[in-house]
Amino acid sequence: MIGRLNHVAIAVPDLQAGAALYRETLGATVSAPQALPEHGVTVVFIELPNTKIELLEPLGPDSPIAKFLDGNPAGGMHHICYEVDDILEAREKLKNAGARVLGDGQPRIGAHGKPVLFLHPKDFTGTLVELEQV
Secondary structure, three states, X not given: OEEEEEEEEEEOOOHHHHHHHHHHHOOOXXXXXXXXXXXXXXXXXXXXXXXXXXXXXXXXXXXXXXXXXXXXXXXXXXXXXXXXXXXXXXXXXXXXXXXXXXXXOOXXXXXXXXXXXXXXHHHOOOOOEEEEEO
């Protein structure tokens, strides 16, 4: 069901500083910031030869990333994202297997303009999992 690793997301308290670290220290290509109000974040993507790193900064105090940073003020890994061919089919298989889909269970459009869902970390060895339809 799951395909390749699409990205690893890292919450950061300062998106500009995080992007500079990857661009200047590691020599990575970093995208322009993209505000995603429906997800409560601003993101940049670091392009790697085999995947991406997504840096997430909260877009206001009610952002889930702001809550994450309250417990992890220096930032840290927030979630991993796997690709799936059919997000609705994947959702149904996972729900039938007992996995919990977060939110209302309906896919939302993510940073890449494609449908995404999040799965409860307690169902996946403590890791928040995002699925993105490709």
